[in-house]
Each structure stands twice: as C-alpha cells, then as structure tokens.
Amino acid sequence: MNFSELSSNQRRISIDLKQTYEGYREAVRTAQQYAGGFHWKSVNGQDYLVKVINRRGGTKGFGRRSPETEAIYEEFIAGKARAKEREASLEASVHELAGMARGVLINRVPSLVAALLRKLDNYGLLGKNLMVIGTNAMYGYESVAGVMFDSGLLATTDVDLLWDSQTRLKLALLDNEVMDAGVLAILRKVDRSFEATGRGSFRAINKEGFYVDLVKQTPNPPRKRGEKNLLAENDSRPSWLPNIKWLLASEKFASVVIGQDGLPAPMVSPDPRAFAVYKRWLSDQPDREAIKRSRDRQQAQAVIDLVQTKFPHMPLDANAERMFPREARSLPGNTGFAL
Known part of the structure; x- marks a missing residue:
C-alpha cells in the first residue's frame, strides 16, 4: 500500500479539528448576515430606522421610531454581538486544535x-x-x-x-x-x-x-x-x-x-476514480516527461488502492466505467475496470 493509517490519537484530533472548523465556518456565515448596521436617522425632527445594505453606502428604511422598529434594532445589535462572540470563540478553538494537529504530525x-x-x-x-x-x-x-x-x-x-x-x-x-x-x-x-x-x-x-x-x-x-x-x-x-x-x-x-x-x-x-483515470491516461501520453509519467501511474495506483480499501460506496465496476470513454477505462491493477 502507498498509504498508512492514522493512529487513534491522530484520528481523534483530526476529527475534532475538522468538526470545530465546520462550526467556525457556519459561525462566519451567520456573522456575515449581520454585515452593515442599523442606525437612527433624524428627518424633520423624527427618528427613522435605517440599515446600510452595501459597501457603497446604500440604505434601506424600516420606518419611524416605534416599539416595533426599536425591537428590530435591539434584536439586530444583540444578534450581531452573539454571532461575533461565537465566531471568536470557535476561531480560538480552531487555533488551539491546530497546535495539537502540528504536535501529532497530521x-x-x-x-x-x-x-x-x-x-x-x-x-x-x-x-x-x-x-x-x-x-x-x-x-x-x-x-x-x-x-x-x-x-x-x-x-x-x-x-x-x-x-x-x-x-x-x-x-x-x-x-x-x-x-x-x-x-x-x-x-x-x-x-x-x-x-x-x-x-x-x-x-x-x-x-x-x-x-x-x-x-x-x-x-x-x-x-x-x-x-x-x-x-x-x-x-x-x-x-x-x-x-x-x-x-x-x-x-x-x-x-x-x-x-x-x-x-x-x-x-x-x-471524484477519486476520475482522478485515477485521468492520471492513468496522462501516464500513457508519449509527449509527457518520463519522470512525470511514472509518477502519474504511481498516483493513479495509490488512489485506486485507497478507493478499494476505504471508499466502498465508490464501486469500481461496469457502472462506474460508464462515467468515462472507452479509451480512458484502463486503470492500473485489478480494479474491476476493463484492463
């Protein structure tokens, strides 16, 4: 095999880091919903709630100050603070786990x-x-x-x-x-x-x-x-x-x-099967450098081995062959594809 298994500790830290990062990405997207900001604008002695909606300074009005518009304003301010706090907390966790990832060499x-x-x-x-x-x-x-x-x-x-x-x-x-x-x-x-x-x-x-x-x-x-x-x-x-x-x-x-x-x-x-097909095809091209052709073939074989071992939901059978033209179906090793 051209790959080695992660240890249990490496796997644990990898999973924790990836899950925390996904949470951070979601927190960033939530915080982006609070981009811009609300403010009160005085017009003829009356306050109106206005939101900045783009970088060019465009605004959208929400109406005269009232219990309803004050509630909108307060919810926006509170929601933005919560979103930024969550984003900052998860970002700190990502950096902490990143240090652990370096420590276990993943x-x-x-x-x-x-x-x-x-x-x-x-x-x-x-x-x-x-x-x-x-x-x-x-x-x-x-x-x-x-x-x-x-x-x-x-x-x-x-x-x-x-x-x-x-x-x-x-x-x-x-x-x-x-x-x-x-x-x-x-x-x-x-x-x-x-x-x-x-x-x-x-x-x-x-x-x-x-x-x-x-x-x-x-x-x-x-x-x-x-x-x-x-x-x-x-x-x-x-x-x-x-x-x-x-x-x-x-x-x-x-x-x-x-x-x-x-x-x-x-x-x-x-799809890793498509990657292997393309690399295998490259390895047969006479105008490609010999050293690259050898590496292409090795990479194709390594990825096919991985698919066979780790990705049972990605079959290497006649149905999978139909993703590719006939001339591309030759893959290294006994993969189930036509050789």
Whole structure:
C-alpha cells in the first residue's frame, strides 16, 4: 500500500479539528448576515430606522421610531454581538486544535495552498467555479479516508485549479480589486508576491517559486477558442488541457484538509476514480516527461488502492466505467475496470 493509517490519537484530533472548523465556518456565515448596521436617522425632527445594505453606502428604511422598529434594532445589535462572540470563540478553538494537529504530525498541506483554499471559499468560488486537480487533490482523498499517502507521492511546487468554463465567475459580487484582476488578485491577497509569468499567462508564481495554474477543458473543435466568460479583464487566462471533461463530469469530492501550519481548509476536487483515470491516461501520453509519467501511474495506483480499501460506496465496476470513454477505462491493477 502507498498509504498508512492514522493512529487513534491522530484520528481523534483530526476529527475534532475538522468538526470545530465546520462550526467556525457556519459561525462566519451567520456573522456575515449581520454585515452593515442599523442606525437612527433624524428627518424633520423624527427618528427613522435605517440599515446600510452595501459597501457603497446604500440604505434601506424600516420606518419611524416605534416599539416595533426599536425591537428590530435591539434584536439586530444583540444578534450581531452573539454571532461575533461565537465566531471568536470557535476561531480560538480552531487555533488551539491546530497546535495539537502540528504536535501529532497530521499537518500536511502546504500552508500557502490551505490559505488559498480558504480565500477561494470566502469568495464563494471553491466548488462552484474552481476545484483542485493534480497532486494536491490527493490531500483531500487521504483526509476523508483517515490515512496518509507516502510523502514522495505528494511533493509538488504548484497547485492546479480547474475552472468550469460553463459557469461564469460572479466577480461583480466581489470587491473592486478582484473584479479587475480576478483570481490573480485573490492570490495576491494570500501572498502579495504572486505575479503572472507573462501577459495573458495561465500561470502565476510567487517569490518562493510556487506556481498556481488555471486550467480548463480544450474547446471542441480546438480552433473554437473564443472566451465569452473571461475571469476578469486583467486576469490570467486559463490554459487548455485535453480530457479535463472527465474530471468536470465526475461528482465533486468535498473534504477538509489540514495545512502545515495546522490550520484547516475546505477542498473540492474530482471524484477519486476520475482522478485515477485521468492520471492513468496522462501516464500513457508519449509527449509527457518520463519522470512525470511514472509518477502519474504511481498516483493513479495509490488512489485506486485507497478507493478499494476505504471508499466502498465508490464501486469500481461496469457502472462506474460508464462515467468515462472507452479509451480512458484502463486503470492500473485489478480494479474491476476493463484492463
């Protein structure tokens, strides 16, 4: 096997941290419902209850001061205080458990990747528009399974983000900086040193040499490259990769992973069976570097072993084969797929 089981103590801390983090995320969402604020505005000697509803200073009126509007005001103030208190308490618990995660060595994902995932989640892009493919997706699979893949299978200096070009990034809902520069601006909120590697490039790199690649399915026919759904006016342009549709068509696989700093992050990646199929296909491509082809095959085998051992709800049978075209059904090992 290419993975090892977590110890009982590691498993306990992992579960506690993930559950607490999910509670924290929910607390953050609740607190966001209290964004803006109520205040009393005097007009012609009368007080009116007004709520600020957006960053541009837009307001909504709730009427003249009365027992009803005073109750609305008091409930909002009290509810906002409760929400912020709960958010702060859970955040402190997450940080405490993060220290424990580092202590038992379950802090796995590069901290930069974990921070980027949290930021994409904050903007509502993770899973809806973007998901993690490539080597980093394996962190999500191992996290749900309660195992750790061999470290050699996971070493990488980049992260690939797959953009579902059938969905438009709703950048208008974000702040002005992100509206202008899209995903590149989000990267810079995590690490200011990120720069595009060239004009219109699909790749950004930071001062430490860590890459973030934005990819999408190659259009069919290939000459049809018009992009009516650009990420943003000044953003990186996604590169085209063949057969990414196998990943897009699969069920999304949600997980919570733990960064090297101990802090958790949400991750969305493809169905692990689709990951294995795609990696197996890559390993057979003659124009791919030999060292990468070998690693692709090893990663495909490791993920299939994991599915067989830990994910009985994901069968490797004829029904599962139908998710993929005939040429993609060859997987390493005796998996139940056609060989």
